[in-house]
Amino acid sequence: MSEPEPVPSCTTGEIAVADLLDRVLHKGLVLWGEATISVAGVDLVYLGLKVLLTSTDTVNRMREAAASPPDGRNHHAG
Template identity: 50%
Template sequence: MHDNVIDRSKDITLLEMLDRVLTKGVILTGDIVISVADIDLVYLGVKLMLSSVETMEQIKSGKIIKE
C-alpha cells in the first residue's frame, strides 16, 4: 500500500535527487570564485548553473517529468 504513496518513478526520484545535489546542502562559498581568501577553494558555480539550466529546460520540455 505504501507504494501508492511513495512514488518510485525514476523520473521523479531523479529530478528530486538532482534538485538536492545541485542546489541544496552545505555551500562552501556563496559566489562563483576561483579562490577564496587563503584557502584556495575552487567552486565550479558557472558549470553547475549551466547544468541546472539544462535540467530546467528538460523539465519544461517534458523530457524529465510531465506534471
Template identity: 65%
Template sequence: MPLEVRERQELAISDLLDRALNKGVVIWGEATISLAGVDLIYVGLKVLVGSVDAVHQMRFALRDDASTDAEELM
C-alpha cells in the first residue's frame, strides 16, 4: 500500500475550512467592521469560524447537500 497523497480536488473540506477560516493574513482597518461605508469590512464567518464543532457541523451539512454543491460549484 503506497503513501496516500491527496491533491487539489481530493482535499477534505474540513482541512480547507481549518485553514481558510482560521489562518492566513488579516488586515484590520481603522474602522474594521461596520454595516456599510467603511474602508475595510472583515467578515469572519462568525457562525462558522474556529472550532472543530463548527467544522464538524459543516461537514455533515455538506454531506447532506453534496450532490447539489457539486453542481452549483461547477
C-alpha cells in the first residue's frame, strides 16, 4: 500500500485545543440503542467498553502494519 501524501498539520496551540474539544465533546457518532449505556458522562452502569468505529478492512491493514517494523507510533486503542 502506498503512503498517502503528507498533509500539513496544525493541531497544536490554544485554538487547536478549543477546536478539538468542540468536536470530541459535541460531535461524533451517537449510537443510542439498547446496547449503549453511557455517552459523554451520562452513566448507567459500571462496566463497559469505550468504543470507536471503523471497518474490518481498516483493522486488517492496521494489524498488517503492526506486524511490520515499528515506526514509533502508538496504536493502542483508548
